[in-house]
Amino acid sequence: MGGASGKIEHFAKIYSKKIGIKKEVLLKTLWGDYYINMKAKKIMKVDQAKGKKPLFVQLILENIWSLYDAVLKKDKEKIDKIVTSLGLKIGAREARHSDPKVQINAICSQWLPISHAVLAMVCQKLPSPLDITAERVEKLMCTGSQTFDSLPPETQALKGAFMKCGSEDTTPVIIFVSKMFAVDAKALPQNKPRPLTQEEIVQRRERARQRHAEKLAAAQSQIPLEPTQDENALETNLKGEEPRGDEQQVESMTSKLMPQEENSQESFVAFARVFSGVARRGKKIFVLGPKYSPLDFLQRVPLGFSAPPDDLPPVPHMAYCTLENLYLLMGRELEDLEEVPPGNVLGIGGLQDFVLKSATLCSLPSCPPFIPLNFEATPIVRVAVEPKHPSEMPQLVKGMKLLNQADPCVQILIQETGEHVLVTAGEVHLQRCLDDLKERFAKIHISVSEPIIPFRETITKPPKVDMVNEEIGRQQKVAVIHQTKEDQSKIPEGIQVDVDGLITITTPNKLATLSVRAMPLPEEVTQILEENSDLIRSMEQLTSSLNEGKNTQVIHQKIQEKIWEFKGKLEQHLTGRKWRNAVDQIWSFGPRKCGPNILVYKSEDFQNSVWTGPADKASKETSKYRDLSNSIVSGFQLATLSGPMCEEPLMGVCFVLEKWDLSKFEEQGTSDLVKEGQGDYKTCSSGDENQELQDGCSEPFEKRTSQKGESSLTDCYGPFSGQLIATMKEACRYALQVKPQRLMAAMYTCDIMATGDVLGRVYAVLSKREGRVLQEEMKEGTDMFIIKAVLPVAESFGFADEIRKRTSGLASPQLVFSHWEIIPSDPFWVPTTEEEYLHFGEKADSENQARKYMNAVRKRKGLYVEEKIVEHAEKQRTLSKNK
16 A cells, blocks of 8 residues: 555656646545646646546556556557656566566566655654654553553653653663564574685685695695595585584584574564664563553562662562564564664564563563553454373473464463363464464374354343244233243242242251342443453452552542443443442442443442442441352352353343341351350450450450351351352352343454355355345445455354355455354244244244254253254165165
């Protein structure tokens, strides 16, 4: 694009002199319905002479077309005229060549060189490092929901270094490593054989002459001479054996510099940019990880940032290293550098032990880590990997670590089952990662599982129409009684189910009763929760640190404003009678305390909310129930982490704890404490001789009573807190099961460019794979159609190959992860109305997409799948013989 713009500016510059119109005016009017009036030397909006070509065609395209036309028709006179007028020099070989592409390439490479055009556009359009804005600097220095004003004063002072972009010795060095990439160790400059200098070439030539003269003298006198050291070196070099002399020194030096070549042929180079100061080889520098915090450094180092680097205690996510090798990135080649001034991009070697994917290098520990790069492709497709020979497991683990470091868009996980999982962005990316793992990093044979596609579980509002689009309320129910009996049979005895779906469940020791209801969240609220996951995570971190007594982290005003803005958005969308005061009563988010599900507690007895500060949580009543409330939240987290359909995480669900009855627990707890307290009183009163002992007994009375009360409640069912966790989890799962459950599938946005001839085939492939077309428009000036569609990730494997085969390569899709979408079909659907029975029959065994996905996930996880399997089947006998 830059090259094309450079060529257009070249044409505009030429014609501005010929026509007498300013270059800026020409550039503005090149696109659109503008026409030139040569007599008046003006540019008109309306075509006064009918049939006249637009300005862009007349000034630019016609010149290029005339050159192509002359070369293709082999008009030698016209070609010579063009070459002469442009002042070009075309070689005789290119001029006589039969292939017209060679001639066009020879003329255009001199007339409009792409390298000059691109370089000129880079210099004109790309901003200088000195032109960086203050907003961009603050955005780089603030991660997550952090604000620039909340940073330490020493950190805020670095903003001036960014803006100045100076190269003085006193300027702090700030370098950002955006990614690590793997290169062959043989491609590094220090590992390449050193070319001989001119002096060494002259010396070798002189030695060769001397040896030649000695051989001639020996042949004339016929006296055998003992071979000299130089002669031996020449013979060994001619035979291709070990080199001697200077070459031997070069090889020994190379072997010293590359001791790890035998073990690993891959070496990692950091792709980085210098924002301030000068990066010099041998300079010692701090390596700050993405989770590094200057505030933690201030807490651990009392002297602050003035402490000498060698005497610093170990600080999390911070290391101290030396810049070993600096490289100039020249395409596939790397050139050694001694220093790099600010504003430039460079490669840094020797950081593979300090940097995983991205990091910030700074000469001062006051610099915060920069925000990592955001990739448009989200890792969504995962596979389990294992070696074919179990003894090669260490090589696989090492290879996966190297792959994780080399690819910024890949994730490596070890699941609870012990499986090594590789998470990639799509089918093509997955195949590339597996090839790299086999051939470059692990170099072993591996077994790969079927792709693991993630799903989400949610609930929806009860449907108003049936599967035949008939209103449910106005038609006669046939199997409603049978259906309700089936729903009740799923829920065990002892659990009460209300008409509105309220689940009432009691702990195994009958001391606490919970009443939970599940409600679907609006789509807008789910989207807001997903977008603000970083803010929710930071809120949780602040709350947990303050609960632990770490009062050093004060909530900054701007962060507080973000929290209230987030709360206001939730209140704006959660309106109505059933959502009254729901936002103020949010107890927790889930799963992992930052997910798109919420827990609401509607009670006036115990107030606990994510919005209240730690000062409100210091009351005695709150501390009395804190352990029990943590158990309730833990049960909610477990329930949202794995749903009842196929153990997938929940999304867009609100659990309301309507009632939490602890009256029996308090009665038993107080009675036990009174008994234990009497015993303690007797024990203490018997020791009147020692007053200190009496004081020591009375002081930890509350602690002792709470411990003994807890131990007394540890019955055959286990600790009471564990019973609360299990009960809350079961209550949430049953509350989901009494509501209409749905699966949510991960969706790709699919951009396809195709001609009108193959448009029908593209639609056929999309509909076959449950895709949905969103938009179709024709690209101006061409016969190509641009199709935008959505496609489930589960149906995307083999999609690109199939669409290329069906369209003979005329259509090529591009897939990018977009969002989560509810699958409309009910996985547990059975016919209930008369119309459904007439349409689908009693069995209703037509293919259900949601049920197919659910059963596939349950099979993979080893869960129970309700399906009919025919065993020991025999062929049906027929009266007629087979012909």
